[in-house]
Amino acid sequence: TKISGVELRRIAMPLVAPFRTSFGVETSRDVLLVRVVTPDGEGWAECAAMSEPRYCSEYVDGAQDVLRKFLVPALPKDGVDAQAVGRILHPFTGHRMAKSALETAILDAQLRAAGESFGSFLGAARDRVPCGVSVGIMDSVPELLDAVEGYIAEGYVRIKLKIEPGWDIEPVRVVRERFGDELLLQVDANAAYTLTDAQHLAKLDEFGLLLIEQPLANDDVVQHAQLAKLLRTPVCLDESIESATDAAAAISLGACSVINIKPPRVGGYLEARRIHDLAAAHGIPVWCGGMLETGIGRAANVALAALPGCTLPGDTSGSSRYFATDLTEPFVLSDGHLDVPTGPGLGVEPLPDVLREVTTSSEWIAL
Numbered sequence: 196t197k198i199s200g201v202e203l204r205r206i207a208m209p210l211v212a213p214f215r216t217s218f219g220v221e222t223s224r225d226v227l228l229v230r231v232v233t234p235d236g237e238g239w240a241e242c243a244a245m246s247e248p249r250y251c252s253e254y255v256d257g258a259q260d261v262l263r264k265f266l267v268p269a270l271p272k273d274g275v276d277a278q279a280v281g282r283i284l285h286p287f288t289g290h291r292m293a294k295s296a297l298e299t300a301i302l303d304a305q306l307r308a309a310g311e312s313f314g315s316f317l318g319a320a321r322d323r324v325p326c327g328v329s330v331g332i333m334d335s336v337p338e339l340l341d342a343v344e345g346y347i348a349e350g351y352v353r354i355k356l357k358i359e360p361g362w363d364i365e366p367v368r369v370v371r372e373r374f375g376d377e378l379l380l381q382v383d384a385n386a387a388y389t390l391t392d393a394q395h396l397a398k399l400d401e402f403g404l405l406l407i408e409q410p411l412a413n414d415d416v417v418q419h420a421q422l423a424k425l426l427r428t429p430v431c432l433d434e435s436i437e438s439a440t441d442a443a444a445a446i447s448l449g450a451c452s453v454i455n456i457k458p459p460r461v462g463g464y465l466e467a468r469r470i471h472d473l474a475a476a477h478g479i480p481v482w483c484g485g486m487l488e489t490g491i492g493r494a495a496n497v498a499l500a501a502l503p504g505c506t507l508p509g510d511t512s513g514s515s516r517y518f519a520t521d522l523t524e525p526f527v528l529s530d531g532h533l534d535v536p537t538g539p540g541l542g543v544e545p546l547p548d549v550l551r552e553v554t555t556s557s558e559w560i561a562l
C-alpha cells in the first residue's frame with residue numbers, strides 16, 4: 196500500500212453520562228482519528244489514548260506528537276504492507292496506542308482495497324458477538340442498581356462493575372442479591388489495590404464472580420501471581436499486558452487465568468491476535484476490552500471479539516452506552532449481541548455530517 200499522507204484529526208465526543216473509574220472521571224472523549232490516504236482510497240482508525248496519562252502512560256496529545264514527529268515519517272515512501280508496520284515502528288519504544296492507530300488505519304486501507312473485512316482477515320468464527328457492559332463507580336448504591344437494571348433490560352449479557360477501595364464488597368453484594376446468581380458478573384479495579392489488600396479482596400470470593408480485572412499495579416505481575424493463590428475469583432490482567440511477550444510471562448508465572456485483550460494497548464490487531472493464539476494454546480480464556488471507542492474503534496474490536504478464543508463476553512457495548520450520536524452508523528444491540536461488520540475493512544466509516552460537527556482540529560502529514 197502506497198501512502199500519500201496521513202491526516203491526524205481530533206474530535207470531541209461527549210459521553211451520555213460521566214464514566215468514573217479508580218483512576219478518574221471521563222465526561223467527554225477527546226479522540227484522535229488517523230486517516231491514511233492511498234492512491235486507491237483511504238483507511239481509518241482511532242487512537243485509544245485518553246486525555247490524561249492515568250490508565251497508562253499514553254495520552255492523546257502525546258500520541259499525536261509521536262505520530263507526527265516519528266511514526267508517520269518512519270513509513271517507507273514506496274509503500275508498506277500492514278504486516279510490516281510493527282517491525283518498521285519497533286525501534287521506537289512504547290507508544291503502543293499511537294502505533295496501533297497507524298497500523299490499523301493502514302490495515303483498513305489495505306483490506307478495503309482488497310475487499311476483505313477485518314473479521315475475515317482476523318479469523319472471526321462467528322457473525323455476532325455477545326456483549327457486556329462496564330459500569331462506572333457511582334455516587335450511591337441505588338444509582339448503581341438503576342444503572343445495572345437498565346443495562347440488563349437492554350440485553351447486556353454480562354455486567355462489569357468498576358471498583359476501588361471503599362466501593363467494592365458492598366456494591367458487588369447488592370448487585371448479586373438484586374439480580375441473582377445467574378447474572379454474569381465481574382469487577383475491574385484498574386490497579387487500585389496492593390497485595391496487602393488480599394484478605395479484603397478474598398471477601399469477593401463468595402459472590403461467584405467471573406473474574407477480577409487488574410487488581411494490582413500495572414507492573415506488579417509477580418504480586419498478581421501471589422494474589423491469584425489467595426483468591427478463588429480468577430485474576431484477569433488488563434493494564435499489565437502490553438505485548439504477547441508480557442502475556443507469555445504472565446501466563447507462565449500464574450499471574451492471570453484470563454486476559455482482557457485491548458488491541459490498542461498491545462500495539463494493534465496483529466499483536467492482539469498473537470495474544471489470542473498464545474492464550475488459546477495455554478487454555479487461557481480471553482475477551483475483547485474497550486476504551487470508550489467511537490464506532491471506528493468499535494468495529495475492529497467487534498471483529499476481534501468474534502475470534503474463537505474470545506470465550507467471554509467483551510466490553511463491546513452498543514453505541515448508545517457511550518454517545519448520543521456515534522461517529523459512524525450506530526452499533527445497536529440485538530438480543531444482547533452486536534453484528535460483526537461484513538463490509539470491506541472496518542465495514543464502517545465516519546458519517547460526514549457528524550465528523551464535521553465534532554472535529555476540533557486537523558493536520559495533514561505528507562509522506
Ligand code: OSB
Nearest residue numbers: 250329385484485486487488510
Ligand atoms: O479498564 O477496561 C478498562 C474504559 C477506559 C479505560 C479503561 C477501561 C475502560 C472500561 C470501559 O472499562 C470499556 C468500554 O466500554 O469501552
Ligand code: MG
Nearest residue numbers: 383408409433
Ligand atoms: Mg480494565
